[in-house]
Amino acid sequence: MSLYQQIYDTVRRIPYGRVSSYGRVALLAGLPGHARMVGYALHALGSHGDDVGEVPWWRVVNATGYISNAYQPELQRALLEAEDIVVDHRERVDLRRFLWEGDESML
DNA sequence: CAACTGACTGCCG
DNA sequence: CCGGCAGCCAGTT
Numbered sequence: 001m002s003l004y005q006q007i008y009d010t011v012r013r014i015p016y017g018r019v020s021s022y023g024r025v026a027l028l029a030g031l032p033g034h035a036r037m038v039g040y041a042l043h044a045l046g047s048h049g050d051d052v053g054e055v056p057w058w059r060v061v062n063a064t065g066y067i068s069n070a071y072q073p074e075l076q077r078a079l080l081e082a083e084d085i086v087v088d089h090r091e092r093v094d095l096r097r098f099l100w101e102g103d104e105s106m107l
Numbered sequence: 108c109a110a111c112t113g114a115c116t117g118c119c120g
Numbered sequence: 121c122c123g124g125c126a127g128c129c130a131g132t133t
Contacts, residue, residue, distance in 0.1 A: 003130095022115050036128060039114035044131090060114075068114050076114090 006030065007041040014059040017083045018100035019093055021063045028102045039068065059083075059100075067091040 010029040014020045020028075022035040031037065042057045058079040062068040067087070069076045077087050085098050 023117095026115090033116085033128070035115040036113070037115090037130070040130065041114090043114050057114080062114085063116060070114060073114095 003031065003037065004041045004044065007038050008045075008055050011042070011055050011057060011060060013102070014056060014100050017085060017098070019059045019061050019065075019080070019085060019095070019098045020100050020102065021095075022060060022068070023063050024099075024102060025060060035063075043071075061093055065093045065095045065099075067093075 006029045007025065010025050011020075013028070014025075022038040023033075025038045026032060026034040029038070038060070042055075042060060045055060045057060058069075058076045067073050067076050073091060077091060080087050080093065085093060087093055
């Protein structure tokens, strides 16, 4: 299984209405310290095709709660709000309310 | 093969 | 709270 698939699988675990950060996804995927690779993997979703629909990429924001997406920040904001996740006027999510820590046992 | 480029992060001032 | 900066690493040029 490729590193990307491992990352996609982890992103798929993020529950509806919750968010996670690039760093946490990397950690849960068994790739501690590789936050940037998570962003890279999500960016690659569009290019190599078909799995875009099954990976909830919009539930991933950066460590401070901001939307890091350089491509479609507006779309990500809309998708998050559609799940009742509050995004403030500066594109930030309150991690104290919506951050999904993940299941400790999956480490 | 050497540089460059990010959907990142933690640390420091 | 904000900007700067060094690690990070797979793809592109």
